[in-house]
Each structure stands twice: as C-alpha cells, then as structure tokens.
Amino acid sequence: MDLNVLSTPGHLISLAARGFARLSEARLKPLGFGVGHLPVLVALQDGRASTQRDLARFARIEQPPMAQMLARMERDGLIRRAPDPADGRSSRITLTKAAEARLPDAIAVLLRGNHEVLRDFTDEEAGLLVAMLMRLIANLDRVASAEASPGTPIAGKGTDRRQAD
Template sequence: MDEDVLVTPGHLISLAARGFARLSEARLGPLGFGVGQLPVLVALHNGIARTQRDLARFAKVEQPPMAQMLARMERDGLITRTRDPQDGRSSHIALTRTAQERLSEASERLFQGNREALAGFSDAEANQFVEFLVRLIENLDRIASVETENSDT
C-alpha cells in the first residue's frame, strides 16, 4: 500500500474536528453549553428555526437525538418550549434569558479558539481554508444524497 491513510484529508479532518471539539467543550462547559448544542443555540438566537423538526434539519441530525438534546437543554435552563396554538403536537422553542446572556461570551471563546488554532495562517490562507472546507462539505452532502437515493431504489 503506497498511500498512508493517516495523512488522507478524511483522517486529518477527523483529527482536527476532535481537537476543535475538545477545545470547544473545555471553553463552553463553564458557561453551561456543549459543542453539540451550538447549531441549536445559533439557530434559535438568529431566528432561523423554532421547532424541533426545523432545528434537526438545520443541525443535520435525526429527530430522536435532537429531542434528547432539547430535553437536556430544557432541563439545564437553556431553552423553553411553548405549545404551537395551530398544531398541538408541535412546540415553539426559544432561548432562555440565561442562554442569551451567555451566548455572546461563548461565541467570543469559540472565535478566540479558532484564532489560536489558525496561528501562523495569513488572513488569506485562513479564508481560503474555510472556503475549501465549505466546498468539501458541499461535496460530501451531495455524495451522501446520491448514495441515499441509490439505496432507496
């Protein structure tokens, strides 16, 4: 075998993702947040989603894990749920005042971690790196979509 699987993009990105997750958990934990909650926190803060279904779609996770995460977030005082008057089976989800107050510090801690992780990169390199990752994720989403379609037929 000529290629070293330990220096493939997939493996290196996996290592980087785990490193970022450890760093983020260490910095977010004291604020009561977990790194897995970030898509939910951002979506609720920015008004992108207000229901469990929309949050699951936004975060690209299945409904059962999203339900579990939301239950933990509600238990921890980060979100509130109110019944949708039009659809009694659905709830509107919102950040609590506590979560809103902590979110700006959480964001700053994450941005600082990203700046530290990209030490030695020029601004142009960092921007290009992000562009590459966005393109890579789009490719992976497209491949997964095609493979899902093929497995359904």
C-alpha cells in the same frame, strides 16, 4: 498517488474536528454549554428555526438525537418550549434569558479558539481553508444524498442499486 491512510484528508479532518471539539468543550463548560448545543443556540438566536424538526435540519442531525439534546437543554435551563399555536402537535422552542445572556461569551470563546489555532495562517489561507471545507461538506452531502437515493449506481453494478447478482 499512494497515500498513507493517516495522511488522507478524511483522517486529518477527523483529527482536527476532534481537537476543536475538545478545546471547545473545555472552554464552553464553565458557561453551561456543550459544543453540540451551538447550532441550536445560534439557530434560535437568529430566528432561523424554532421547532425540533427545523432545528434537526439546521444542525444536520436526526430527530431522535435532537429530541434528546433538547430535553437536556430544557432540563439545564437553556431552552423553553411552548405549544405552537399553528400546530398543536408541535412546540415552539426559544432560548431562556440565561442562555441568551451567556451566548455572546460562548461565541467569543469559540472565535478566540479559532483565532488561536489559525494564528500561523494568513487571512487568505484561513479564508481558503473555510471555502475549501464548505465545498468539501457540500460534496459530502451530495455523495451521501446520491447513495441514499434508490436507483443510484453502485461501482461495478448496473444502474439499479436494488439489482442482485
């Protein structure tokens, strides 16, 4: 099958992601949030994470960008840090009352945006899209993890990726 590169799933998903990000940023800004804050806000609200390391893992980003985002969120009054009683080198991160108060509105804004852009989809199609995207993300994680592992075969090469020609 000969696909135009602009019609590939990767490119189309990238366009959709940028479109969602623009829409979400515009709608979240009046609430004092950015789209990048959402994984952190949700993780802290649900109690799934409370340290920088846990938040980075949950949000699937590296530690340095997470540290920068947390510093901005603290500056903007969205989170607060307290020493971790179990580990003096670490801090426990919690939402401020202001962030907790605005978070339900932010979630409602995002859900409304998703509903608007999926208006022409049946419930079955929307569910299938979500399921397929979750499978795609799992596959991307698997491939990236395999490529990051030493000894992973490279197409056309031996089994040891450190092998030189």
